[in-house]
Amino acid sequence: xxxxxxxxxxxxxxxxxxxxxxxxxxxxxxxxxxxxxxxxxxxxxxxxxxxxxxxxxxxxxxxxxxxxxxxxxxxxxxxxxxxxxxxxxxxxxxxxxxxxxxxxxxxxxxxxxxxxxxxxxxxxxxxxxxxxxxxxxxxxxxxxxxxxxxxxxxxxxxxxxxxxxxxxxxxxxxxxxxxxxxxxxxxxxxxxxxxxxxxxxxxxxxxxxxxxxxxxxxxxxxxxxxxxxxxxxxxxxxxxxxxxxxxxxxxxxxxxxxxxxxxxxxxxxxxxxxxxxxxxxxxxxxxxxxxxxxxxxxxxxxxxxxxxxxxxxxxxxxxxxxxxxxxxxxxxxxxxxxxxxxxxxxxxxxxxxxxxxxxxxxxxxxxxxxxxxxxxxxxxxxxxxxxxxxxxxxxxxxxxxxxxxxxxxxxx
Amino acid sequence: xxxxxxxxxxxxxxxxxxxxxxxxxxxxxxxxxxxxxxxxxxxxxxxxxxxxxxxxxxxxxxxxxxxxxxxxxxxxxxxxxxxxxxxxxxxxxxxxxxxxxxxxxxxxxxxxxxxxxxxxxxxxxxxxxxxxxxxxxxxxxxxxxxxxxxxxxxxxxxxxxxxxxxxxxxxxxxxxxxxxxxxxxxxxxxxxxxxxxxxxxxxxxxxxxxxxxxxxxxxxxxxxxxxxxxxxxxxxxxxxxxxxxxxxxxxxxxxxxxxxxxxxxxxxxxxxxxxxxxxxxxxxxxxxxxxxxxxxxxxxxxxxxxxxxxxxxxxxxxxxxxxxxxxxxxxxxxxxxxxxxxxxxxxxxxxxxxxxxxxxxxxxxxxxxxxxxxxxxxxxxxxxxxxxxxxxxxxxxxxxxxxxxxxxxxxxxxxxxxxxxxxxxxxxxxxxxxxxxxxxxxxxxxxxxxxxxxxxxxxxxxxxxxxxxxxxxxxxxxxxxxxxxxxxxxxxxxxxxxxxxxxxxxxxxxx
Numbered sequence: 001x002x003x004x005x006x007x008x009x010x011x012x013x014x015x016x017x018x019x020x021x022x023x024x025x026x027x028x029x030x031x032x033x034x035x036x037x038x039x040x041x042x043x044x045x046x047x048x049x050x051x052x053x054x055x056x057x058x059x060x061x062x063x064x065x066x067x068x069x070x071x072x073x074x075x076x077x078x079x080x081x082x083x084x085x086x087x088x089x090x091x092x093x094x095x096x097x098x099x100x101x102x103x104x105x106x107x108x109x110x111x112x113x114x115x116x117x118x119x120x121x122x123x124x125x126x127x128x129x130x131x132x133x134x135x136x137x138x139x140x141x142x143x144x145x146x147x148x149x150x151x152x153x154x155x156x157x158x159x160x161x162x163x164x165x166x167x168x169x170x171x172x173x174x175x176x177x178x179x180x181x182x183x184x185x186x187x188x189x190x191x192x193x194x195x196x197x198x199x200x201x202x203x204x205x206x207x208x209x210x211x212x213x214x215x216x217x218x219x220x221x222x223x224x225x226x227x228x229x230x231x232x233x234x235x236x237x238x239x240x241x242x243x244x245x246x247x248x249x250x251x252x253x254x255x256x257x258x259x260x261x262x263x264x265x266x267x268x269x270x271x272x273x274x275x276x277x278x279x280x281x282x283x284x285x286x287x288x289x290x291x292x293x294x295x296x297x298x299x300x301x302x303x304x305x306x307x308x309x310x311x312x313x314x315x316x317x318x319x320x321x322x323x324x325x326x327x328x329x330x331x332x333x334x335x336x337x338x339x340x341x342x343x344x345x346x347x348x349x350x351x352x353x354x355x356x357x358x359x360x361x362x363x364x365x366x367x368x369x370x371x372x373x374x375x376x377x378x379x380x381x382x383x384x385x386x387x388x389x390x391x392x393x394x395x396x397x398x399x400x401x402x403x404x405x406x407x408x409x410x411x412x
Numbered sequence: 413x414x415x416x417x418x419x420x421x422x423x424x425x426x427x428x429x430x431x432x433x434x435x436x437x438x439x440x441x442x443x444x445x446x447x448x449x450x451x452x453x454x455x456x457x458x459x460x461x462x463x464x465x466x467x468x469x470x471x472x473x474x475x476x477x478x479x480x481x482x483x484x485x486x487x488x489x490x491x492x493x494x495x496x497x498x499x500x501x502x503x504x505x506x507x508x509x510x511x512x513x514x515x516x517x518x519x520x521x522x523x524x525x526x527x528x529x530x531x532x533x534x535x536x537x538x539x540x541x542x543x544x545x546x547x548x549x550x551x552x553x554x555x556x557x558x559x560x561x562x563x564x565x566x567x568x569x570x571x572x573x574x575x576x577x578x579x580x581x582x583x584x585x586x587x588x589x590x591x592x593x594x595x596x597x598x599x600x601x602x603x604x605x606x607x608x609x610x611x612x613x614x615x616x617x618x619x620x621x622x623x624x625x626x627x628x629x630x631x632x633x634x635x636x637x638x639x640x641x642x643x644x645x646x647x648x649x650x651x652x653x654x655x656x657x658x659x660x661x662x663x664x665x666x667x668x669x670x671x672x673x674x675x676x677x678x679x680x681x682x683x684x685x686x687x688x689x690x691x692x693x694x695x696x697x698x699x700x701x702x703x704x705x706x707x708x709x710x711x712x713x714x715x716x717x718x719x720x721x722x723x724x725x726x727x728x729x730x731x732x733x734x735x736x737x738x739x740x741x742x743x744x745x746x747x748x749x750x751x752x753x754x755x756x757x758x759x760x761x762x763x764x765x766x767x768x769x770x771x772x773x774x775x776x777x778x779x780x781x782x783x784x785x786x787x788x789x790x791x792x793x794x795x796x797x798x799x800x801x802x803x804x805x806x807x808x809x810x811x812x813x814x815x816x817x818x819x820x821x822x823x824x825x826x827x828x829x830x831x832x833x834x835x836x837x838x839x840x841x842x843x844x845x846x847x848x849x850x851x852x853x854x855x856x857x858x859x860x861x862x863x864x865x866x867x868x869x870x871x872x873x874x875x876x877x878x879x880x881x882x883x884x885x886x887x888x889x890x891x892x893x894x895x896x897x898x899x900x901x902x903x904x905x906x907x908x909x910x911x912x913x914x915x916x917x918x919x920x921x922x923x
Contacts, residue, residue, distance in 0.1 A: 008669035008827045015823040033861035039853045040828045043846050061857070068860045079856060082849055 012041050012053075019060055028067045035060060042086070054086040058094065062101070073105065088126055092118060092133035099140060108144060115141040135187060139197060142183025146200040149176035153207075177204060188217065191226040199236060211244060222254075231265060234258040238267070248274060252283070259290055264297035272309050285326055288313055292330045301342065302351075307361035314368055318403050328410045331369060335411055342366070343376035352383050360384070360392065367400035371407040478655045480591075482598040482609070483519060485652065485666060489614050490515055492644045492651055497618065500642060500872055502627050511621040517688050518617075522607065591657035592665075599661045606683045610665070611645065612672045616681040618643075623681075623742060624693055628701035630755040631678060633874065639671055642872045647829040663833050682751055685744030696740035696754075703740065704729045707758030715762070716807055716879045718798045718892045724765045725758075734761075769894070770800060798892035806887045810877060 015038045022031035041053035061083070065076050080098045084091055095118035102111035118137045121127070127134070152173035159166055184201040188194045198221050205214040218240050222233035238254045255271040268290055275287030291310045294300050317323050331338075343366045351359040359380045367377035377400060384393025418425055419437040426438045436443045494507035590596055601608055615634065622629050629637075638645045649658050649666045658666065696702050708725040712718075729735040734757065743749050770777040781800040788796050828850070834843040879888040 006669040007671050011822050011825045011827070014819070018820070018823050029861050032857045034823060036854050036857045036861060037824045037826060039850055039857070040826060042850050042853075043828050043843070057853070061853070064857070064860070075856065079853075082852060086849065 008044070012038060016056070023060065023063060026067070028064055031060070032064050032068060035064060052087075054083075055090065058083045058086070058090070062097070066101075073107070076101070077110075088123060089129070091121065091123070091126070092130040092137060095121075096133055096137055096140070099137070108147065112141065112144045112148075115144065135190065138183050139187035139194075142180050142187070143197060143200060145176045145180035146184065146204065149173055149180055149204070152176060177208070180204060185217075188221065191224070191228070193228060193230055194221070195230070195232050195236075198233075202236070202240065214240065222257075229261060231258055231262045234261070235265075235267065248278070256286070259293070263290075263293040264299060268294040269305055269309060272313075276309075276313060281323075284313075285323070288317075288326050288330055292334070295342070296334070302355065302358055304355065304358045304361060307358060307365065311361045311364045314365060315399075318368060318406060324406070324409060327369075331410050335369075339370060339374075343370060343374060345375040345379060348376045348379040352380055356384075360396065364396055364400070367396070368403065368406055369410060372400050372404045478653075478657075479593050480656045481594050482592050482662075482665060485592060485649070485656070485658075485662070486609050486614060487515065488652055488656075489611070489644070489648050489666075490617060492648060493614060493618050494621075496637075496643045497622070497629075500629075500637065502622065502629070503625060506621050506625055506627070510624050511617060514617055514621060514688065518609075518684070521688060590661040591659045592662050595661040595665065599664055606680060607687055611648075611668050612676050613680050613684070615645070615672050615677045616684055619677065620681050620685060623702075626694055626696065626700050626702060628874070630702065630707070631674060631753070632755045635672055635674060635677065636876075637872060640872065645672070646827065647831070650829055650831045658833065659837075660835050663835060667833060669827060678753065682744070685742070688744070690744045693742040693744070695737040696742075697737055698735060702754040704735060704754070704758045704761055707754060708761055710874075711758055711762055713879070713890065714875055714877050716803065716810075716877070716887075716889050717762075718894055719890050720798075720892075720894045721762070721765055721769075724769065725761050728761055728765055728768075796892050798889060798894055803889050806889070814877070 015034055018034045019031050019038060022028070022034060035057070038053070039057060042057065044053070061079055062076075065079060077098075080094065080101075084094050087094075095114060099111045099114045099118075102108075102114060115137050119134070119141060121134075152169055155169055156166065156173060159169070181201065181204055184197050184204070188198050188201060198217065202214045202217060205211070205217070218233070218237040221227065221230075222237045227233070234254055234257055238251060238258070241250050241254065252271075252274060255267060255274070258265055258267060259271060272287050272291045272294075275283045275290065278284060278287075291306065291313065294306055295303075295310060300306050314327060317327060342362065348359070351362060363377050363380035363384075366374055367381070370377070372378070381393055381397045381400070384390050385397060387393075419427075419440060419442055421442040422437060422440040427435045428438045490511060491507070494511050498504055498507055590599075592598075598608070607613075615638065619631050619634055622634065634643070637643045644651065646668055649662075652658065698705055700706065705722075705726050708729075709722050712721055712725070726735075733739060739750070740752055740754075742751070766772060770780060777800045781802070784797040784799045785801070788799065828847075832840075832843050832847050834840045879890065
């Protein structure tokens with residue numbers, strides 16, 4: 001029998017591949033040209049397809065209009081309006097993406113209108129079927145309410161400076177607050193990643209003095225197991241607690257979880273500093289663990305501050321002659337790979353060339369952990385001592401020589 | 413089949429058939445669940461007649477349309493196609509005499525018209541069913557088909573006036589699911605019936621007429637003209653008169669979404685010719701366009717091959733006796749004679765000749781080409797020898813360029829037209845709305861891409877590729893000589909290459 005696919009379908013598939021090729025090669029005019037010929041697929045029912053022509057045209061048309069220099073916002077808006085009529089099952093999704101597009105182009109007012117309109121859309125069964133999109137629309141509208149609130153707040157502050165008062169702006173501000181608060185609170189109750197929404201909501205609460213609620217919200221966001229593991233949640237909580245002068249104990253417990261999830265997080269430096277200042281032995285022990293763990297990651301290899309933290313703590317332990325076993329424990333799992341990872345001769349040369357402070361800190365650590373004869377220390381201290389002005393290197397050399405037997409105890 | 417069961421209610425055996433095809437007792441009007449298993453056309457015709465016989469219902473219809481039958485539609489199509497062919501240079505005889513006679517004969521033989529009792533009225537009476545009541549109530553049908561038979565003596569039978577003047581307002585006889593009267597009937601007719609009229613078959617008719625007149629157009633030429641838009645095929649219903657409303661099943665009959673396939677059109681033509689009981693077609697002689705000698709010449713030119721190859725194609729044709737009238741001429745219905753595809757045959761001959769001369773084992777031809785190249789380098793005065801390699805490069809380049817163009821054109825093919833189509837009145841508004849959106853979007857993106865213009869129709873031409881000796885770049889090979897690959901033997905020019913095909917068979921020597 002003859003070919004199973006009609007030529008109409010074949011030619012449209014072919015047309016589609018030309019559009020896709022053109023788009024991938026950034027040939028937007030050509031893509032628009034072929035899209036023109038593809039558009040009549042709308043008059044054919046492809047309900048069995050995974051992605052029908054109307055969705056294709058929406059997505060491709062959006063891209064093309066974004067990139068074609070001749071098109072403008074008005075054209076884009078009219079295009080989107082047509083797309084909305086084409087597929088009721090996709091209506092809210094189109095609205096949402098349209099709003100994003102408007103926001104990306106700085107048209108916050110239009111975005112707000114579009115979202116508000118979409119929020120009030122009802123279409124029988126479809127309303128429940130598109131429930132997720134509706135919630136997102138409400139959430140983003142709430143976000144824009146926050147944005148308005150923020151602007152109005154600024155205005156009021158300016159007026160305040162000049163000694164003015166404006167009740168109408170104040171009224172508006174409170175309205176925006178109320179609308180924003182309701183929507184933001186609503187969305188962050190659903191398990192998900194809502195970083196931006198949470199932050200805005202907390203900002204609102206803090207401004208109006210509802211610290212309790214803010215703390216509650218942040219704790220929920222960080223600790224509710226239904227929510228996906230999100231390091232940012234802990235960061236926000238930590239920052240909040242710090243802002244409000246919470247005791248070190250709470251701060252440490254929050255950061256401990258962060259350390260468990262993301263040992264290479266940038267807050268680990270602060271965490272280490274906090275732990276070092278503590279009188280409690282356990283905390284200082286934890287500090288050593290934290291700083292070693294951070295330096296396990298490639299992104300931290302050239303972090304001077306981190307090396308400085310480690311060097312200081314190591315030095316302090318050595319001088320106090322207490323808790324050498326801490327270093328031994330930490331070094332045990334690292335002695336096989338840290339030498340190549342951090343203390344190779346190549347790295348010694350490179351670090352010395354690029355960043356002497358880095359080389360200095362690392363040399364100290366290397367000298368203690370690997371002994372004065374290790375490649376890294378030898379190279380750096382030799383280079384450092386060449387220059388008469390760099391006294392610290394001579395001090396370093398002396399220190400390491402003095403404690404040269406430590407490395408045996410550690411690696412033993 | 414007789415149905416002799418006694419009625420459950422009244423115990424009589426007096427059965428009739430409802431519109432829905434169920435048996436009902438005429439005595440007590442009890443309807444059974446028993447239905448006719450085989451829906452043969454007689455039954456559906458019966459019900460159709462009944463519906464028609466019920467007469468005009470006084471219902472207001474916003475748009476007036478004619479009653480029209482599917483075969484009328486096809487007649488329009490054929491007329492348009494014939495006009496187009498005439499515009500391409502085919503003699504007017506084709507349209508006025510040949511094609512319409514073929515068509516009339518077809519209608520006669522398939523009992524759709526031009527006969528005393530068109531199929532619509534030859535109802536097979538059901539046994540056990542008193543058809544008299546049904547038949548009696550049937551009034552004189554204003555049958556267009558009757559009019560057709562009357563107008564046989566008219567001037568141009570393919571004009572619309574014979575249809576247009578006959579009927580007035582649309583009646584309920586138009587079946588709900590098609591604009592034509594018998595759309596559903598036509599569609600549900602045995603789908604395997606090779607001779608059921610269809611769009612591809614219109615081309616079979618055309619080709620048959622062209623063949624009868626021995627016009628200079630092969631089937632592949634015809635189909636190419638269709639794809640290029642010179643012959644109405646896609647959306648041809650646009651030229652139907654305003655009053656001939658097209659919807660529902662008519663769409664399945666008259667709207668195409670695929671280009672015609674050579675094999676299908678050719679096959680149908682064979683069946684058609686046999687069905688029409690046509691006699692032996694006019695002889696194809698060596699002065700005809702369709703004769704392999706002629707076609708080979710044309711294809712050689714198009715393929716940019718040396719003219720000298722023509723001698724060889726003629727020799728091959730003569731040798732295997734495919735140039736004879738008895739072989740080439742079409743004799744419908746005769747199972748024993750080979751049916752010849754003239755275009756394919758000519759192309760095959762050229763391939764065979766190339767094989768003979770160049771072996772084409774991906775080795776020998778390049779070898780010969782190198783020799784020719786050497787010779788051409790050293791000798792610029794006498795005419796160039798044909799270099800296979802050079803030819804191949806030139807032709808491949810052109811083909812690639814043309815292929816790319818063709819692929820893009822395929823992708824840019826627009827299937828829909830201005831005239832909106834819908835399956836039912838319910839869908840009409842949706843369809844029109846869609847069309848509006850489509851037109852808007854086309855304008856919007858058309859502006860972005862520069863100018864919104866569907867691809868222009870290329871001017872019709874017999875030749876797809878053209879090569880001219882005037883080109884100074886030496887890309888025309890028509891005048892090149894085959895001397896380099898031939899040798900003289902016993903006073904005859906023969907090939908240097910002794911092998912053939914897979915190099916396992918030696919060429920036999922000339923007897």
